[in-house]
Amino acid sequence: MKLEDYSLVHTSVWGQLYRGIKCNICGTEALNTEMNERSVFAYNIIIKCTSCNNLLNEIYSNLRINTDESNRPPFDVNRRMVGAFLSLGKGNSAIEQFYMTMVIEGSSTTTYNSHLLKLHEESNHFKQRILDEARIAVR
Numbered sequence: 631m632k633l634e635d636y637s638l639v640h641t642s643v644w645g646q647l648y649r650g651i652k653c654n655i656c657g658t659e660a661l662n663t664e665m666n667e668r669s670v671f672a673y674n675i676i677i678k679c680t681s682c683n684n685l686l687n688e689i690y691s692n693l694r695i696n697t698d699e700s701n702r703p704p705f706d707v708n709r710r711m712v713g714a715f716l717s718l719g720k721g722n723s724a725i726e727q728f729y730m731t732m733v734i735e736g737s738s739t740t741t742y743n744s745h746l747l748k749l750h751e752e753s754n755h756f757k758q759r760i761l762d763e764a765r766i767a768v769r
């Protein structure tokens with residue numbers, strides 16, 4: 631597994647990552663993981679000391695799509711999930727079923743449609759580029 635790969639990690643194992651690590655303020659090992667701002671497969675991970683409330687670290691679990699269209703672009707993993715189900719010929723109801731099975735809070739239909747529209751635009755852009763390259767090659 632490469633570091634740029636995706637994986638499904640059960641959140642109950644996170645605490646084992648910092649077992650034995652002490653809070654840099656109060657010195658206890660009372661560290662706890664919190665998940666905030668969840669967006670399906672992406673969320674903000676916070677490691678806090680439950681004794682003194684010190685925030686030890688905070689990261690997002692996934693990368694956002696690199697775009698100039700938004701200050702808060704969607705997460706890459708969520709778009710990939712929509713694309714993966716589309717490639718299987720499945721739509722939003724199949725994704726929702728997957729989320730329920732994995733006990734993951736799903737996204738809204740509006741978010742799904744936004745990912746669907748962007749994937750459609752990317753597909754059209756890709757098709758046009760291939761056609762342009764083919765035209766040049768035939769000449």
Ligand SMILES: [Zn+2]
Pocket residue numbers: 653654655656657658679680681682683684
């Ligand atoms: Zn502390």
